[in-house]
Amino acid sequence: MGEIIHLRIDGRDVAVEAPASILQAALADGAALTANVGCMGQGVCGACRCLVRRDGERQIATALACETRAEAAMQVSFIDYFTPDRPHRYDIAAIRDLWQLSDAVDTYFPEAAHCRHCSGCDRACPKGLSVQQGVALSVAGDFAAAAAIFEQCVMCNLCTLACPERIWPNHLGLMVRRAIAALTLRPSDLIRRLNEIERDVMTPDQTERA
Numbered sequence: 001m002g003e004i005i006h007l008r009i010d011g012r013d014v015a016v017e018a019p020a021s022i023l024q025a026a027l028a029d030g031a032a033l034t035a036n037v038g039c040m041g042q043g044v045c046g047a048c049r050c051l052v053r054r055d056g057e058r059q060i061a062t063a064l065a066c067e068t069r070a071e072a073a074m075q076v077s078f079i080d081y082f083t084p085d086r087p088h089r090y091d092i093a094a095i096r097d098l099w100q101l102s103d104a105v106d107t108y109f110p111e112a113a114h115c116r117h118c119s120g121c122d123r124a125c126p127k128g129l130s131v132q133q134g135v136a137l138s139v140a141g142d143f144a145a146a147a148a149i150f151e152q153c154v155m156c157n158l159c160t161l162a163c164p165e166r167i168w169p170n171h172l173g174l175m176v177r178r179a180i181a182a183l184t185l186r187p188s189d190l191i192r193r194l195n196e197i198e199r200d201v202m203t204p205d206q207t208e209r210a
Ligand code: SF4
Pocket: 046, 124, 125, 126, 127, 128, 129, 131, 152, 153, 154, 155, 156, 157, 158, 159, 160, 169, 170
Protein backbone atom coordinates (compact mmCIF):
# COMPACT_ATOMS: atom_id res chain seq x y z
CA MET A 1 0.00 0.00 0.00
CA GLY A 2 1.28 3.42 -0.92
CA GLU A 3 1.66 6.44 1.29
CA ILE A 4 -1.60 8.09 2.38
CA ILE A 5 -1.52 11.82 1.77
CA HIS A 6 -3.89 14.38 3.19
CA LEU A 7 -5.01 17.50 1.37
CA ARG A 8 -7.98 19.87 1.28
CA ILE A 9 -10.32 20.02 -1.68
CA ASP A 10 -13.07 22.63 -1.69
CA GLY A 11 -12.77 22.94 2.08
CA ARG A 12 -12.97 19.21 2.76
CA ASP A 13 -10.20 17.10 4.28
CA VAL A 14 -9.34 14.38 1.80
CA ALA A 15 -7.08 11.35 2.22
CA VAL A 16 -5.86 9.40 -0.78
CA GLU A 17 -3.25 6.78 -1.51
CA ALA A 18 -0.36 8.21 -3.50
CA PRO A 19 0.23 8.52 -6.33
CA ALA A 20 -3.05 10.11 -7.36
CA SER A 21 -4.17 13.08 -9.37
CA ILE A 22 -6.25 15.78 -7.72
CA LEU A 23 -9.25 14.47 -9.64
CA GLN A 24 -8.61 10.94 -8.35
CA ALA A 25 -8.30 12.34 -4.83
CA ALA A 26 -11.65 14.09 -5.20
CA LEU A 27 -13.18 10.82 -6.37
CA ALA A 28 -11.59 8.89 -3.51
CA ASP A 29 -13.28 11.33 -1.16
CA GLY A 30 -16.56 9.76 -2.15
CA ALA A 31 -18.30 12.97 -3.17
CA ALA A 32 -20.39 12.72 -6.30
CA LEU A 33 -18.66 14.69 -9.02
CA THR A 34 -21.48 16.43 -10.81
CA ALA A 35 -19.38 19.30 -12.14
CA ASN A 36 -15.76 19.90 -13.09
CA VAL A 37 -15.54 16.58 -14.88
CA GLY A 38 -15.74 15.88 -18.55
CA CYS A 39 -13.18 13.62 -20.13
CA MET A 40 -12.41 12.01 -16.76
CA GLY A 41 -8.66 12.17 -16.85
CA GLN A 42 -7.77 12.55 -20.50
CA GLY A 43 -6.72 16.20 -20.15
CA VAL A 44 -8.71 17.28 -23.18
CA CYS A 45 -11.90 18.91 -21.92
CA GLY A 46 -10.68 21.63 -19.55
CA ALA A 47 -13.61 21.11 -17.15
CA CYS A 48 -11.51 20.27 -14.08
CA ARG A 49 -9.85 23.68 -13.87
CA CYS A 50 -8.86 24.53 -10.33
CA LEU A 51 -6.77 26.77 -8.13
CA VAL A 52 -3.94 25.09 -6.26
CA ARG A 53 -1.76 26.20 -3.38
CA ARG A 54 1.09 23.86 -2.56
CA ASP A 55 2.48 23.41 0.91
CA GLY A 56 4.92 26.17 1.77
CA GLU A 57 4.08 28.28 -1.28
CA ARG A 58 2.35 31.64 -1.13
CA GLN A 59 1.44 31.74 -4.79
CA ILE A 60 -1.78 30.20 -6.04
CA ALA A 61 -1.47 28.43 -9.36
CA THR A 62 -4.02 27.32 -11.91
CA ALA A 63 -4.16 23.67 -12.92
CA LEU A 64 -6.19 20.90 -14.47
CA ALA A 65 -7.09 18.49 -11.67
CA CYS A 66 -6.76 15.44 -13.89
CA GLU A 67 -3.19 16.30 -14.87
CA THR A 68 -1.89 17.52 -11.52
CA ARG A 69 -0.59 15.18 -8.86
CA ALA A 70 -2.18 15.46 -5.41
CA GLU A 71 0.38 16.47 -2.79
CA ALA A 72 0.35 16.44 0.98
CA ALA A 73 -1.08 19.62 2.54
CA MET A 74 -2.13 20.91 -0.87
CA GLN A 75 -5.18 23.19 -0.97
CA VAL A 76 -7.46 22.92 -3.98
CA SER A 77 -10.51 24.86 -5.12
CA PHE A 78 -12.35 23.82 -8.22
CA ILE A 79 -13.55 26.67 -10.42
CA ASP A 80 -17.15 26.16 -11.45
CA TYR A 81 -18.14 26.94 -14.97
CA PHE A 82 -19.13 30.51 -15.65
CA THR A 83 -21.64 31.54 -18.25
CA PRO A 84 -20.23 34.00 -20.77
CA ASP A 85 -21.96 37.34 -20.24
CA ARG A 86 -21.00 38.44 -23.73
CA PRO A 87 -21.12 35.45 -26.09
CA HIS A 88 -19.42 35.92 -29.43
CA ARG A 89 -21.88 35.09 -32.18
CA TYR A 90 -20.39 34.83 -35.64
CA ASP A 91 -21.01 32.87 -38.80
CA ILE A 92 -17.90 30.98 -39.85
CA ALA A 93 -19.41 30.31 -43.27
CA ALA A 94 -19.57 34.07 -43.84
CA ILE A 95 -15.78 34.33 -43.40
CA ARG A 96 -14.65 33.50 -46.90
CA ASP A 97 -11.06 34.73 -46.90
CA LEU A 98 -8.34 36.03 -44.59
CA TRP A 99 -9.39 39.65 -45.17
CA GLN A 100 -12.79 38.85 -43.73
CA LEU A 101 -11.19 36.91 -40.89
CA SER A 102 -9.18 40.02 -40.05
CA ASP A 103 -12.42 42.03 -40.03
CA ALA A 104 -14.04 39.37 -37.84
CA VAL A 105 -11.27 39.66 -35.25
CA ASP A 106 -11.80 43.44 -35.13
CA THR A 107 -15.58 43.07 -35.00
CA TYR A 108 -16.02 40.27 -32.50
CA PHE A 109 -12.87 40.68 -30.41
CA PRO A 110 -12.12 44.43 -30.49
CA GLU A 111 -10.46 44.20 -27.07
CA ALA A 112 -7.72 42.00 -28.53
CA ALA A 113 -5.99 45.06 -29.99
CA HIS A 114 -5.69 46.45 -26.46
CA CYS A 115 -3.70 43.57 -24.99
CA ARG A 116 -1.49 45.03 -22.29
CA HIS A 117 1.05 42.17 -22.53
CA CYS A 118 0.76 41.38 -18.86
CA SER A 119 1.28 37.62 -19.51
CA GLY A 120 -1.56 36.77 -17.14
CA CYS A 121 -2.99 34.41 -19.73
CA ASP A 122 0.36 32.65 -20.19
CA ARG A 123 0.73 32.13 -16.47
CA ALA A 124 -2.85 30.85 -16.17
CA CYS A 125 -2.65 28.35 -19.00
CA PRO A 126 -2.30 24.79 -17.64
CA LYS A 127 -1.26 23.61 -21.08
CA GLY A 128 1.69 25.99 -21.21
CA LEU A 129 0.49 27.68 -24.40
CA SER A 130 1.86 31.05 -25.54
CA VAL A 131 -1.58 32.58 -25.26
CA GLN A 132 -0.42 36.19 -25.35
CA GLN A 133 1.47 35.53 -28.56
CA GLY A 134 -1.58 33.82 -30.02
CA VAL A 135 -3.63 36.94 -29.34
CA ALA A 136 -0.94 39.19 -30.86
CA LEU A 137 -0.66 37.01 -33.97
CA SER A 138 -4.44 37.07 -34.41
CA VAL A 139 -4.46 40.86 -34.24
CA ALA A 140 -1.50 41.05 -36.64
CA GLY A 141 -3.26 38.78 -39.13
CA ASP A 142 -0.87 35.83 -38.91
CA PHE A 143 -3.77 33.47 -38.51
CA ALA A 144 -2.06 30.18 -39.35
CA ALA A 145 0.52 30.79 -36.63
CA ALA A 146 -2.18 31.87 -34.17
CA ALA A 147 -4.25 28.78 -34.93
CA ALA A 148 -1.20 26.59 -34.37
CA ILE A 149 -0.66 28.11 -30.91
CA PHE A 150 -4.24 27.39 -29.87
CA GLU A 151 -4.16 23.88 -31.35
CA GLN A 152 -3.74 22.27 -27.91
CA CYS A 153 -6.23 24.57 -26.16
CA VAL A 154 -8.76 22.63 -24.05
CA MET A 155 -11.07 25.62 -23.53
CA CYS A 156 -10.67 25.62 -19.76
CA ASN A 157 -11.27 29.41 -19.81
CA LEU A 158 -8.50 30.08 -17.28
CA CYS A 159 -6.87 32.58 -19.64
CA THR A 160 -10.17 34.39 -20.00
CA LEU A 161 -10.53 34.52 -16.22
CA ALA A 162 -7.02 35.94 -15.95
CA CYS A 163 -7.32 38.62 -18.64
CA PRO A 164 -7.77 42.16 -17.29
CA GLU A 165 -8.82 43.42 -20.73
CA ARG A 166 -11.57 40.81 -21.06
CA ILE A 167 -10.16 39.65 -24.37
CA TRP A 168 -11.38 36.06 -24.04
CA PRO A 169 -8.16 34.72 -25.65
CA ASN A 170 -9.32 31.11 -26.00
CA HIS A 171 -12.55 32.13 -27.73
CA LEU A 172 -10.57 34.34 -30.10
CA GLY A 173 -8.26 31.39 -30.73
CA LEU A 174 -11.22 29.11 -31.35
CA MET A 175 -12.69 31.46 -33.95
CA VAL A 176 -9.34 31.68 -35.73
CA ARG A 177 -8.90 27.89 -35.64
CA ARG A 178 -12.41 27.35 -36.99
CA ALA A 179 -11.91 29.86 -39.78
CA ILE A 180 -8.50 28.49 -40.77
CA ALA A 181 -9.90 24.95 -40.83
CA ALA A 182 -12.89 26.05 -42.90
CA LEU A 183 -10.70 27.97 -45.35
CA THR A 184 -7.81 25.56 -45.71
CA LEU A 185 -8.40 22.07 -44.30
CA ARG A 186 -10.76 20.50 -46.74
CA PRO A 187 -9.88 16.83 -47.22
CA SER A 188 -10.40 15.79 -50.83
CA ASP A 189 -12.29 12.61 -49.88
CA LEU A 190 -14.70 14.62 -47.72
CA ILE A 191 -15.29 17.12 -50.52
CA ARG A 192 -15.90 14.27 -52.97
CA ARG A 193 -18.38 12.60 -50.58
CA LEU A 194 -20.26 15.86 -49.93
CA ASN A 195 -20.36 16.44 -53.65
CA GLU A 196 -21.84 12.97 -54.16
CA ILE A 197 -24.49 13.64 -51.52
CA GLU A 198 -25.32 16.99 -53.15
CA ARG A 199 -25.75 15.24 -56.52
CA ASP A 200 -27.89 12.57 -54.81
CA VAL A 201 -25.44 9.87 -55.86
CA MET A 202 -24.82 8.84 -52.24
CA THR A 203 -26.99 9.19 -49.16
CA PRO A 204 -25.49 10.53 -45.94
CA ASP A 205 -25.49 7.00 -44.45
CA GLN A 206 -23.19 6.01 -47.32
CA THR A 207 -25.75 3.77 -49.01
CA GLU A 208 -25.25 4.06 -52.73
CA ARG A 209 -28.42 4.79 -54.60
CA ALA A 210 -29.51 2.21 -57.14
S1 SF4 B 1 -5.42 28.89 -23.94
FE1 SF4 B 1 -6.82 29.43 -22.24
S2 SF4 B 1 -8.60 28.05 -22.45
FE2 SF4 B 1 -6.91 27.21 -23.71
S3 SF4 B 1 -5.88 25.72 -22.36
FE3 SF4 B 1 -4.77 27.67 -22.13
S4 SF4 B 1 -5.79 28.71 -20.38
FE4 SF4 B 1 -7.14 27.03 -21.02
